[in-house]
């Protein structure tokens with residue numbers, strides 16, 4: 339089967355985007371892994387598949403598949419690239435789009451300055467929403483917020499949990515350059531306390547409105563940015579009164595901006611979304 343696709347990126351998080359609104363594709367996990375493979379396929383952190391939605395007052399459905407072939411609930415950088423794609427390809431002339439994802443409706447908006455702003459719904463801090471089973475892990479409370487810890491390389495690493503539709507752990511560090519992101523990220527991603535695995539974000543706070551962020555993504559490894567991870571880190575830091583909205587986080591692949599007015603409110607993610615090239619591939 340020959341498939342047309344667009345290669346896109348948002349802050350260096352890269353995607354293969356496939357339009358399945360006209361011709362229905364059912365891609366197996368093996369097909370996804372091939373498309374995402376950086377040696378034998380196109381290469382991407384995630385594969386995004388655009389489909390028709392059955393929901394009233396919603397414009398599209400989009401499905402998100404990680405590099406390892408697994409389908410997941412949400413992708414913030416992907417949402418921005420999705421919006422750029424459907425507009426550039428003439429699938430809609432709307433600048434504010436309603437999109438069905440696995441668990442919720444999100445609303446990306448194409449802004450006049452060329453960036454894209456996405457309403458990413460309300461962050462949750464409930465363990466059951468990840469899911470997260472903390473039994474047996476060291477626990478503490480800071481500013482009324484629970485944190486847990488894992489022991490790794492002879493040190494306790496304290497983390498906060500949150501869900502942006504997909505599961506996240508946020509670890510606040512003094513210096514990203516001295517943090518074992520790959521090793522610790524992979525250890526926590528696959529920890530038995532996270533039955534569905536987890537994304538692991540590392541936040542270095544510079545001042546109440548600025549920070550640096552690095553990430554080990556569930557099913558994709560270390561990426562140059564993770565939109566939902568930035569949402570999780572900013573919401574956690576704002577909730578703990580360590581940062582104040584708006585928050586700009588410098589990722590390896592670019593800067594993302596988060597706006598969140600507090601618990602129970604929607605969080606907004608803003609950043610770039612770029613087309614790289616169009617092509618087709620036989621799978």
Ligand SMILES: N[C@H](CCC[C@H](N)C(=O)O)C(=O)O
Pocket residue numbers: 351383384402404410411412413414415416504505537555556557558563564565566567
């Ligand atoms: N790895 C994530 C999915 C992609 C999220 C990320 N690329 C983003 O921009 O939010 C997960 O397994 O939940």
